[in-house]
Amino acid sequence: MRKNYVMTPGPVPISNEVLIEHGKPLMHHRSPEFSKIFAELTEKLKKFMQTENDVFVLTASGTGAMEAAVTNTFCTGDKVLVASVGNFGERFKKMSKTFGLEVIALDYEWGKPVNPEDIKKALDQDPDIKGVMIQHSETSTGVLNDIEAVGKIVKDYPAVLIVDAISGIGASELKVDEWNLDIVCGGSQKAISAPSGAAFISVSAKAWQMIEKSDIPRFYFCLLAAKKSADKNPPQTPWTPGISIIVAMNKALDMFFEEGREKVYERHRVNALAVQSACEKLGLEMLVTDPESRGVSVTSIKVPENIDGKLLTKTMRVKYGVTIAGGQGKLTGLIFRIGHLGYVGIFDVITALSALEFALKEQGWKFELGISVTEAQKVFFENNYME
Amino acid sequence: MRKNYVMTPGPVPISNEVLIEHGKPLMHHRSPEFSKIFAELTEKLKKFMQTENDVFVLTASGTGAMEAAVTNTFCTGDKVLVASVGNFGERFKKMSKTFGLEVIALDYEWGKPVNPEDIKKALDQDPDIKGVMIQHSETSTGVLNDIEAVGKIVKDYPAVLIVDAISGIGASELKVDEWNLDIVCGGSQKAISAPSGAAFISVSAKAWQMIEKSDIPRFYFCLLAAKKSADKNPPQTPWTPGISIIVAMNKALDMFFEEGREKVYERHRVNALAVQSACEKLGLEMLVTDPESRGVSVTSIKVPENIDGKLLTKTMRVKYGVTIAGGQGKLTGLIFRIGHLGYVGIFDVITALSALEFALKEQGWKFELGISVTEAQKVFFENNYME
Secondary structure, eight states, X not given: OOOOEEOSSSSOOOOHHHHHHHHXXXXXXXXXXXXXXXXXXHHHHHHHHTOOSEEEEESSOHHHHHHHHHHHHOOTTOEEEEEESSHHHHHHHXXXXXXXXXXXXXXXXXXXXXXXXXXXXXXXXXXXXXXXXXXXXXXXXXEEOOHHHHHHHHTTSSSEEEEEOTTTBTTBXXXXXXXXXXXXXXXXXXXXXXXXXXXXXXXXXXXXXXXXXXXXXXSTTOHHHXXXXXXXXXXXXXXOOOHHHXXXXXXXXXXHHHXXXXXXXXXXXXXXXXXXXXXXXXXXOBSSOSGGGBOSSEEXXXXXXXXXXXXXXXXXXXXXXXXXXXXXXXXXXXXXXXXXXXXXXXXXXXXXXXXXXXXXXXXXXOOOTTHHHHHHHHHHHHTTTTO | OXXXXXOSSSXXXXXXXXXHHHHSOOXXXXXXXXXXXXXXHHHHHHHHHTOOXXXXXXXXXXXXXHHHHHHHHOOTTOEEEEEESSHHHHHHHHHHHHTTOEXXXXXXXXXXXXOHHHHHHHHHHOTTEXXXXXXXXXXXXXXXXXXXXXXXXHTTSSSEXXXXXXXXXXXXXXXXXXXXXXXXXXXXTSTTOOOSSOEEEEEOHHHHHHHHHOXXXXXXXXXXXXXXXXXXXXXXXXXXXXXXXXXXXXXXXXHHXXXXXXXXXXXXXXXXXXXXXXXXXXXXXXXXXXXXXXXXXXXXXXXXXXXXXXXXXXXXXXXXXXXXXXXXXXXXTTEEEEEXXXXXXXXXXXXXXXXXXXXXXXXXXXXOTTHHHHHHHHHHHHTTXXX
């Protein structure tokens, strides 16, 4: 008997309620029954994203939504500013170059957040910049960027603001309309806690103006085609969608609203705090040194000297059934990442920390067994977690 | 109590065995457990496609695989020959134009197949043609093209042959290697009978040579990225895949091989024959007049005068729980389509025909109740169906 726990920044644990919906016999995607669910999901996603902008569901992973943002918005040769704080910032850069955009890179040390003032400076220096791309939560480091501040800046320029909120939205605050975010990307397998395979994207009026002029070829991810189908009565998708994923997302969002946005955010905040305090008790160092810059979706922890990081994650997974993530890109081998995103409760956190203690102990790391679990319990107790 | 039957050319019915796999808790896509399944699936897809070419799974619907074929293979301005016998041929044309290709259209009346000799003539006339695109089973009409003959022709030219086999492969013969098919596209929700949300694509050595030179921008659907990830040990996908769909496909292909390719083809042949003979007994006309050109995935039936086609499909769905499909593109309102694709047994066919009789009777169509069901029974009995 071995139970499995997924503690990564996506895919995340899925509730039985959502798994059951996802596992039901499929309906046809042109049936009125499906159209009803699809229309409901679209409305729920708008509420989830706090927007009255158009929102579309794409049958693709989050990278597909990022590609839709890039290929629908710009013209070949357009100048874009990409603020990069990690692996997914690099992906925006690579993707933009692929589609013929001129990239102005605003690079930060991995583990540090974007300084919004740098974006203002860049926009002032170059009025030709047509778009700004940034991550909300950078999944590869766990940094949370101050998207509200960036939104306040970019709204006064002709550039559109494109936000990859894939691992952040639904875990910590992101107000699409109030913060003036033109295009925001999300994924099914993150805070929503549905199976992987679908992405979603919101589009502002300012973005639509650019989309209408955009000349980069696109077909599968064409947002004008998505809009044309969504505007039908009943609403449709242009191509066959991932039916079971959409049905699962629809149920998962009900659970999000039942729990309540503020409670979900607080749960993520306290889970993250518990992991971070607990790991510090073990003498481990956080990649993101400034606690103010740490997101609540995933915690990146430096692999200490004399510890084999790859063996650590393997021991946790193989011996204890707890899957955490390693580092990505240039942080491969240097950090491990504990996800506390989506359908994760306090005892999942305690389980992960307990397994981490065992795996560290097996490699001879010095600490008092139970110390991190006790610290997490204290954090939960003091924060009136289950109130 | 109302039971539902999906009798469309995709999504198709899904077995309980596959639904159960699909509904299980998800594993992480970078775990060895998933990599094992992903590697298994890739091998099974090669066997399914009868190829030793590379095969990739894309998290997208079939249209995504068609786009991957177009954007990875050609250079902007390349001339391509698109043989179009229906709505999906039109999609290849539209897509090719979108990505800057020069399209030579070889159009046929909807309901007729491609004449392979016309492809030979076109290739002889224009040695600059870099690719030929064609449907195997054209889902919008039910026509089956003679891909073997086309493969024999195109192999002697520099052009690559791209086959949309989405609704055909696995229902009727398609030998990727023996027939010299360079790029072949398929979907999870067709003959494989898994949930919608994944596509697959095979790539020949001849196609790889063009892919390496291709200059059309692509990122999410980049086959070189897919190959780089698939070549890792253990094999990976470049982006987060639709995990539950892949697990379901893996199980569904086991069931395909357990039943046996020849038996699956024979089942489809007899189911199609039963539907076609039965409908003719009802005095209905087939869209595809030549029985030799009819595919085995879907049957298109002309809506007779004095019958409201939209009401017919609605009655079948709402009153009897049997979902069939209407016409697409320029055949909208003029035909209805009964799918007999994938996990469809003889009693599903009898159910669909029985519901069709009820719905026709309600609109005053003259025939003896039971005549089509009896005809289907005869076809099944004479063909030793359950042998």
